[in-house]
Amino acid sequence: MTGRIKDETELIQTYLAPLAAGAPGAFGLKDDAALILTEPGFDLVVSTDPIIAGVHFFGDDDPRDIAWKALAVNVSDLAAKGTEPIAYTMALAFPDAPQRDWMAGFSAGLLEAQQAFGCTLIGGDTDRTPGPLSIAITAFGKVPRGQMVTRGGARIGDHVFVTGTLGDSALGLKLRRAPAVSSAPLDTGAREFLIDRYLRPQPRLEMALLLRRYASAALDISDGLVKDAARLAEGAGAGLRITFEKLPLSVAAEAACAADLGLKATIVTGGDDFEILFAVPPDRRTDFCDAAAKLTVTATEIGVLAVGNGVTLTALNGAPIEITLDGYDHFRGN
Amino acid sequence: MTGRIKDETELIQTYLAPLAAGAPGAFGLKDDAALILTEPGFDLVVSTDPIIAGVHFFGDDDPRDIAWKALAVNVSDLAAKGTEPIAYTMALAFPDAPQRDWMAGFSAGLLEAQQAFGCTLIGGDTDRTPGPLSIAITAFGKVPRGQMVTRGGARIGDHVFVTGTLGDSALGLKLRRAPAVSSAPLDTGAREFLIDRYLRPQPRLEMALLLRRYASAALDISDGLVKDAARLAEGAGAGLRITFEKLPLSVAAEAACAADLGLKATIVTGGDDFEILFAVPPDRRTDFCDAAAKLTVTATEIGVLAVGNGVTLTALNGAPIEITLDGYDHFRGN
Numbered sequence: 001m002t003g004r005i006k007d008e009t010e011l012i013q014t015y016l017a018p019l020a021a022g023a024p025g026a027f028g029l030k031d032d033a034a035l036i037l038t039e040p041g042f043d044l045v046v047s048t049d050p051i052i053a054g055v056h057f058f059g060d061d062d063p064r065d066i067a068w069k070a071l072a073v074n075v076s077d078l079a080a081k082g083t084e085p086i087a088y089t090m091a092l093a094f095p096d097a098p099q100r101d102w103m104a105g106f107s108a109g110l111l112e113a114q115q116a117f118g119c120t121l122i123g124g125d126t127d128r129t130p131g132p133l134s135i136a137i138t139a140f141g142k143v144p145r146g147q148m149v150t151r152g153g154a155r156i157g158d159h160v161f162v163t164g165t166l167g168d169s170a171l172g173l174k175l176r177r178a179p180a181v182s183s184a185p186l187d188t189g190a191r192e193f194l195i196d197r198y199l200r201p202q203p204r205l206e207m208a209l210l211l212r213r214y215a216s217a218a219l220d221i222s223d224g225l226v227k228d229a230a231r232l233a234e235g236a237g238a239g240l241r242i243t244f245e246k247l248p249l250s251v252a253a254e255a256a257c258a259a260d261l262g263l264k265a266t267i268v269t270g271g272d273d274f275e276i277l278f279a280v281p282p283d284r285r286t287d288f289c290d291a292a293a294k295l296t297v298t299a300t301e302i303g304v305l306a307v308g309n310g311v312t313l314t315a316l317n318g319a320p321i322e323i324t325l326d327g328y329d330h331f332r333g334n
Numbered sequence: 335m336t337g338r339i340k341d342e343t344e345l346i347q348t349y350l351a352p353l354a355a356g357a358p359g360a361f362g363l364k365d366d367a368a369l370i371l372t373e374p375g376f377d378l379v380v381s382t383d384p385i386i387a388g389v390h391f392f393g394d395d396d397p398r399d400i401a402w403k404a405l406a407v408n409v410s411d412l413a414a415k416g417t418e419p420i421a422y423t424m425a426l427a428f429p430d431a432p433q434r435d436w437m438a439g440f441s442a443g444l445l446e447a448q449q450a451f452g453c454t455l456i457g458g459d460t461d462r463t464p465g466p467l468s469i470a471i472t473a474f475g476k477v478p479r480g481q482m483v484t485r486g487g488a489r490i491g492d493h494v495f496v497t498g499t500l501g502d503s504a505l506g507l508k509l510r511r512a513p514a515v516s517s518a519p520l521d522t523g524a525r526e527f528l529i530d531r532y533l534r535p536q537p538r539l540e541m542a543l544l545l546r547r548y549a550s551a552a553l554d555i556s557d558g559l560v561k562d563a564a565r566l567a568e569g570a571g572a573g574l575r576i577t578f579e580k581l582p583l584s585v586a587a588e589a590a591c592a593a594d595l596g597l598k599a600t601i602v603t604g605g606d607d608f609e610i611l612f613a614v615p616p617d618r619r620t621d622f623c624d625a626a627a628k629l630t631v632t633a634t635e636i637g638v639l640a641v642g643n644g645v646t647l648t649a650l651n652g653a654p655i656e657i658t659l660d661g662y663d664h665f666r667g668n
């Protein structure tokens with residue numbers, strides 16, 4: 001069928017209930033609440049990170065990509081806490097009754113994401129809003145009792161690592177907004193890679209087990225490396241010096257930066273990386289590196305927590321790199 | 335201090351973190367995720383019900399009332415499931431950086447509500463939005479294992495009850511929109527009562543324990559009696575005949591209805607009652623009524639689930655009352 005959905009029942013039962021199939025606590029999305037099945041010996045971890053059209057995604061993005069991102073940004077938080085995703089609730093607010101083909105795509109994107117991340121929809125809410133489309137997911141994960149990795153557990157002397165590569169998503173956002181990233185010449189493959197990194201964040205669930213075993217603190221990078229590294233350092237009562245040239249960049253981001261030095265600031269403050277930033281104590285560093293070498297995702301050491309405070313960014317020759325803004329803040333000019 | 339908050343840190347640490355004080359899983363709202371402390375022998379129940387300015391409340395309502403309502407509508411779902419609230423997360427989306435005095439009022443309203451309901455803030459998220467103010471709370475409750483009261487557990491022959499009085503909030507909304515409820519003459523006390531019922535829903539937590547003991551099914555009335563009663567009846571594969579004159583109405587609602595018969599439809603379909611609708615099997619009815627008589631909230635029997643389907647509304651003389659709309663639906667004309 002085409003056209004707009006006719007009521008809440010169609011919206012929920014046709015497009016959302018299949019995502020809850022087999023989840024015993026979801027009651028087929030026919031109840032006002034859901035049961036979260038907890039296991040003895042495990043803690044339950046919760047994270048909520050809504051996404052809003054015009055803020056976190058474009059209203060005309062493919063609904064499959066919007067759905068993927070809505071769940072991925074929440075699962076990314078769970079991964080950074082060393083947690084295994086189990087379930088999520090979702091509150092949807094639509095400016096108009098959605099089109100059926102849009103809902104079919106959205107539902108397919110969620111199914112793809114929940115299969116990739118290992119969790120199911122268990123409940124939620126649907127509303128009309130005078131504002132833009134908003135997707136508010138609250139995600140639940142389990143972790144062996146007492147083993148959630150916090151943001152505040154690092155200490156001076158701990159080694160700081162980051163997964164994957166930085167800045168791709170921020171450059172992808174620039175490309176999504178306009179066909180050129182500044183004046184940088186990029187081939188089609190590089191452009192598609194960067195845009196995909198913006199549209200389809202990859203939660204680093206593969207790293208979760210190692211974080212539980214080896215990390216003293218961790219968080220995912222959503223507001224840019226500089227701001228989130230400052231949070232990690234603050235939690236340790238420490239400072240962190242980062243050398244830009246030692247940061248892990250993709251080939252595409254390297255090419256963009258080489259052509260336009262101004263993009264360095266975008267890479268370290270743009271946000272939406274959804275990589276994990278974490279600290280490993282010195283006595284666990286070797287074992288961690290050995291274990292991490294077996295993963296498909298890379299982990300790169302970017303510095304050591306030292307006496308001091310805040311984050312200093314320098315070039316290879318030690319010269320400071322000026323960053324006018326230290327990261328994304330919704331309530332300040334960015 | 336007056337003026338607008340300057341950044342996310344001020345918003346969270348000054349106005350929200352105090353609401354999480356003492357909650358061990360909240361990490362002072364300085365982490366990206368929270369721990370929900372579960373207890374052996376209990377199930378964890380989750381419900382999410384966002385409220386949006388211009389849809390569920392007025393942007394110029396007192397921020398204390400907005401905050402109360404944001405939490406109360408979620409706790410109402412938990413109460414209807416026989417659940418005891420323990421914690422909540424909250425995702426806030428502001429059209430502009432909020433004023434400090436507004437945030438102080440909002441925070442005070444949340445504190446009042448969480449003290450009344452027995453739960454604490456443990457995490458959340460803050461965003462700017464091009465749309466209206468939105469408050470998306472996800473609330474968590476605990477219930478002895480296997481005792482959550484579902485929507486679908488009622489059977490033919492079960493007696494249907496409702497807490498409190500119906501339609502007050504829908505009439506209060508009419509008064510909030512315009513100074514008169516249709517042509518009905520109401521004194522100041524009645525007007526204030528109805529508006530307060532709209533602004534400050536009272537979750538019927540007092541009933542939760544009895545629901546666990548005696549109810550076969552329950553849900554809170556948020557979309558109007560007719561629509562929510564149809565959900566209860568559908569879960570039982572049954573029909574329900576309701577006599578309007580036997581519904582529990584407040585003195586103020588009685589007065590409004592007596593002056594304007596058209597308000598009957600508002601009362602049974604207007605929604606936002608946040609009373610609990612529930613079914614009690616015949617063999618538990620007497621014990622339930624004895625136990626309920628000791629509560630401060632009233633429980634009124636409004637019918638018996640019978641062979642058939644859907645909800646029929648009649649007058650005392652048996653004549654059907656026509657309801658053109660069967661309840662609130664965000665995606666259909668209302």
